[in-house]
Amino acid sequence: MTDPVNIADLERLAFEKLDPGAHGYFAGGAGDERTLRRNAAAYDDWELRPRVLVDVSEVSTRTTVLGTELEVPFLVAPVAFQLLAHADGEAGMARAAHAAGTVMCLSSLTSTRAAEVAQAAPEGRRWMQVYCFRDRGVTRAMVDEAAEAGYEALLLTVDAPYAGKRERDFRTGFEVPAEIRAPAIEAAAGHKSLTPAEVFALVDPSITWKDLEQLCGESKLPILVKGLITREDAGLAVEHGAAGIVVSNHGGRQLDNAPATIDALPECVEAVAGRIPVLIDGGIRRGTDVAVALALGADAVLIGRPALWGLAWDGEAGARRALEMLTHELRLALALLGCPTASALSADHVQRRA
Numbered sequence: 001m002t003d004p005v006n007i008a009d010l011e012r013l014a015f016e017k018l019d020p021g022a023h024g025y026f027a028g029g030a031g032d033e034r035t036l037r038r039n040a041a042a043y044d045d046w047e048l049r050p051r052v053l054v055d056v057s058e059v060s061t062r063t064t065v066l067g068t069e070l071e072v073p074f075l076v077a078p079v080a081f082q083l084l085a086h087a088d089g090e091a092g093m094a095r096a097a098h099a100a101g102t103v104m105c106l107s108s109l110t111s112t113r114a115a116e117v118a119q120a121a122p123e124g125r126r127w128m129q130v131y132c133f134r135d136r137g138v139t140r141a142m143v144d145e146a147a148e149a150g151y152e153a154l155l156l157t158v159d160a161p162y163a164g165k166r167e168r169d170f171r172t173g174f175e176v177p178a179e180i181r182a183p184a185i186e187a188a189a190g191h192k193s194l195t196p197a198e199v200f201a202l203v204d205p206s207i208t209w210k211d212l213e214q215l216c217g218e219s220k221l222p223i224l225v226k227g228l229i230t231r232e233d234a235g236l237a238v239e240h241g242a243a244g245i246v247v248s249n250h251g252g253r254q255l256d257n258a259p260a261t262i263d264a265l266p267e268c269v270e271a272v273a274g275r276i277p278v279l280i281d282g283g284i285r286r287g288t289d290v291a292v293a294l295a296l297g298a299d300a301v302l303i304g305r306p307a308l309w310g311l312a313w314d315g316e317a318g319a320r321r322a323l324e325m326l327t328h329e330l331r332l333a334l335a336l337l338g339c340p341t342a343s344a345l346s347a348d349h350v351q352r353r354a
């Protein structure tokens with residue numbers, strides 16, 4: 001293939017680079033992968049309504065989320081084991097995020113220590129994703145390490161009390177290779193080595209909204225709840241002290257047959273009613289997809305696999321390329337929509353396809 005021009009090209013290039021087991025782990029979803037496919041396909045059903053004769057000689061993609069100024073209204077989503085994609089791993093991804101002027105969200109299942117990722121891009125902004133572990137001391141140790149290393153917010157992932165049924169991994173017999181470690185959790189839990197299955201066994205499946213409230217009360221860092229897709233849960237997240245929500249179905253890797261996140265977004269935005277920021281991820285592959293999500297009320301989006309495909313293809317440079325592609329596409333989409341700024345996008349710029 002000649003030079004990649006879009007995320008789909010990067011996905012093909014990543015497929016050529018990765019061995020089948022690793023590719024299946026990154027690309028796959030749960031069950032029949034209905035939700036995985038739906039996340040991306042649902043964007044086909046949201047049309048853009050451009051306004052013309054607006055001065056778009058200057059277009060800005062800038063925004064602010066939770067007080068953090070971003071050059072683009074997207075962040076890099078937490079994705080586990082990035083050293084499995086490329087030797088640049090999470091450090092390369094953090095540098096790519098910084099180059100794009102955005103936040104790197106580090107997975108709890110990072111294959112590089114949180115402090116090392118911070119050192120790789122010291123000027124970069126970073127948030128940490130956490131699970132609530134049965135042993136609250138483990139959760140606390142992870143959060144303390146992240147706070148110490150300059151992580152400014154926490155994403156508490158709540159859609160994975162158990163790991164989803166990822167059938168590609170069963171078919172390929174994929175297991176994370178022994179040399180790829182999960183040092184953040186291992187250190188916090190005081191284990192020398194943990195497999196992903198062992199990590200999930202540490203996650204507390206009994207947590208409820210009361211625990212969220214307690215965590216929010218204790219935490220020095222703002223906590224965003226990641227992984228809800230209903231108006232009921234969006235409202236509860238606000239009531240129980242969340243600093244923000246991420247409308248997410250874990251990229252289709254948890255409950256299969258859940259709706260596409262973009263279809264769940266409007267009801268969550270309505271329930272939150274502007275009280276806290278609403279972010280969304282899942283299936284965003286184009287700058288125009290980012291525009292649809294913002295028009296439907298998201299404050300920003302998270303980018304998962306697209307950045308990962310870039311990383312797998314060409315390390316840090318590839319991840320940068322992925323984020324640049326989305327930035328250029330979004331800037332052009334804003335201009336063609338008659339929106340000189342990302343915040344000018346409104347519900348009037350989208351309609352459901354008849």
Ligand SMILES: Cc1cc2nc3c(=O)[nH]c(=O)nc-3n(C[C@H](O)[C@H](O)[C@H](O)COP(=O)(O)O)c2cc1C
Nearest residue numbers: 026077078079080107157250251281282283304305
């Ligand atoms: C390979 C892979 C690993 C992931 N690991 C995590 C994780 O450790 N924690 C988490 O909260 N979400 C994780 N996610 C979910 C992402 O944060 C995000 O919700 C999802 O990738 C968004 O969908 P997209 O890939 O279509 O952009 C992972 C996703 C993928 C593809």
